[in-house]
Amino acid sequence: MPSLPLRTTVIGSYPFPSWLEFACQHLGEFGKDDIAELQNDAVIAALYDQLAAGLDVVTDGEQTRLDFNLSFYGFLDGLELEGASPRRFGPPAHDQRGKHAVVGELRAPRGLGVVGEFQRLQRLAASSFDARHSSFPTLKASVPGPYTLSGRLVPNAQYPDRYALTEALLPIVRAELEALVAAGCTEITVDEPSMSCYAHREDPKKFVEIFNRTVAPVVGKCRLSTHLCFGNFKGRAVGLRRYAPMFPAFLDMTLDEVHLEMASREFSEIAIIGEIARRMDVAVGIIDVKSYFIETPAEIAARVRLCLQHAPAERLSFAPDCGLSQTARWAAKQKLAHMVAGVKIVRAELGL
Numbered sequence: 586m587p588s589l590p591l592r593t594t595v596i597g598s599y600p601f602p603s604w605l606e607f608a609c610q611h612l613g614e615f616g617k618d619d620i621a622e623l624q625n626d627a628v629i630a631a632l633y634d635q636l637a638a639g640l641d642v643v644t645d646g647e648q649t650r651l652d653f654n655l656s657f658y659g660f661l662d663g664l665e666l667e668g669a670s671p672r673r674f675g676p677p678a679h680d681q682r683g684k685h686a687v688v689g690e691l692r693a694p695r696g697l698g699v700v701g702e703f704q705r706l707q708r709l710a711a712s713s714f715d716a717r718h719s720s721f722p723t724l725k726a727s728v729p730g731p732y733t734l735s736g737r738l739v740p741n742a743q744y745p746d747r748y749a750l751t752e753a754l755l756p757i758v759r760a761e762l763e764a765l766v767a768a769g770c771t772e773i774t775v776d777e778p779s780m781s782c783y784a785h786r787e788d789p790k791k792f793v794e795i796f797n798r799t800v801a802p803v804v805g806k807c808r809l810s811t812h813l814c815f816g817n818f819k820g821r822a823v824g825l826r827r828y829a830p831m832f833p834a835f836l837d838m839t840l841d842e843v844h845l846e847m848a849s850r851e852f853s854e855i856a857i858i859g860e861i862a863r864r865m866d867v868a869v870g871i872i873d874v875k876s877y878f879i880e881t882p883a884e885i886a887a888r889v890r891l892c893l894q895h896a897p898a899e900r901l902s903f904a905p906d907c908g909l910s911q912t913a914r915w916a917a918k919q920k921l922a923h924m925v926a927g928v929k930i931v932r933a934e935l936g937l
Contacts, residue, residue, distance in 0.1 A: 882926035
């Protein structure tokens with residue numbers, strides 16, 4: 586599906602306001618209606634920042650994925666949710682994210698909750714939009730892919746390894762994608778960062794086959810993208826930070842757009858966007874979410890020009906390297922505003 590040349594977009598997540606962080610630690614003190622109000626207000630705040638920056642594509646900032654009880658694993662039957670992190674002290678690291686025990690058949694009778702998130706976004710975006718914006722932005726939803734979802738589950742006799750868990754989760758994710766399209770969602774990111782983190786040690790062709798089966802029912806019915814990064818828990822990577830092991834295999838993913846983390850890697854492997862652009866659009870991560878250096882519009886414009894040396898404008902989008910949930914809100918606001926301003930400089934140079 587075609588897109589606007591040099592459009593500005595985001596991956597999905599946005600930092601929680603401080604009051605929401607506090608509320609998440611005290612959810613037991615809130616009633617059902619209180620939580621609904623918290624969710625609405627948080628999405629409005631995330632939307633306001635994105636609209637103020639002037640983005641072409643916005644999300645709900647994943648503000649309603651408050652904690653594990655209200656995120657994807659809480660929607661799955663057949664799990665015994667882990668109540669506490671396995672490690673609470675020391676430098677923050679990926680081993681502080683625990684795993685849930687599988688105790689029965691994996692099912693999601695209520696879906697994964699993304700459809701409800703998108704419907705809330707539709708409603709709040711319509712009420713937040715005003716004449717300051719030249720056109721209504723595209724609304725994007727993000728859904729974790731089955732391989733990434735499987736990473737926090739403990740295999741058992743019924744599901745003896747990660748791939749067996751992935752196969753059990755695949756139809757659940759596929760059903761969520763179909764329901765999103767039915768709800769009117771025209772742009773979906775199927776988030777599979779685990780594939781990019783572990784492609785150097787697993788079979789990338791197997792990843793492609795899993796991905797393509799997951800998205801098959803919605804191909805051609807929405808704009809499909811995926812996000813290939815190296816992890817960002819507490820601003821730290823977890824995988825080998827190289828794209829070479831993924832390609833050329835990942836070029837066979839059934840996609841409209843692939844997103845790459847580039848800014849935090851000083852645009853290493855930038856030439857690969859030309860290879861990708863022969864097959865699909867490329868969303869280049871052009872601001873570093875792991876750094877509190879605030880890129881200026883002029884610096885962003887220079888990065889856009891660098892990308893144009895490798896791929897044509899009609900194939901390029903620009904975004905943060907990753908979701909912004911691990912970045913302070915004050916920095917996220919400035920980074921997004923400067924990203925949009927820098928892209929606009931180059932659009933004007935090209936007469937777009």
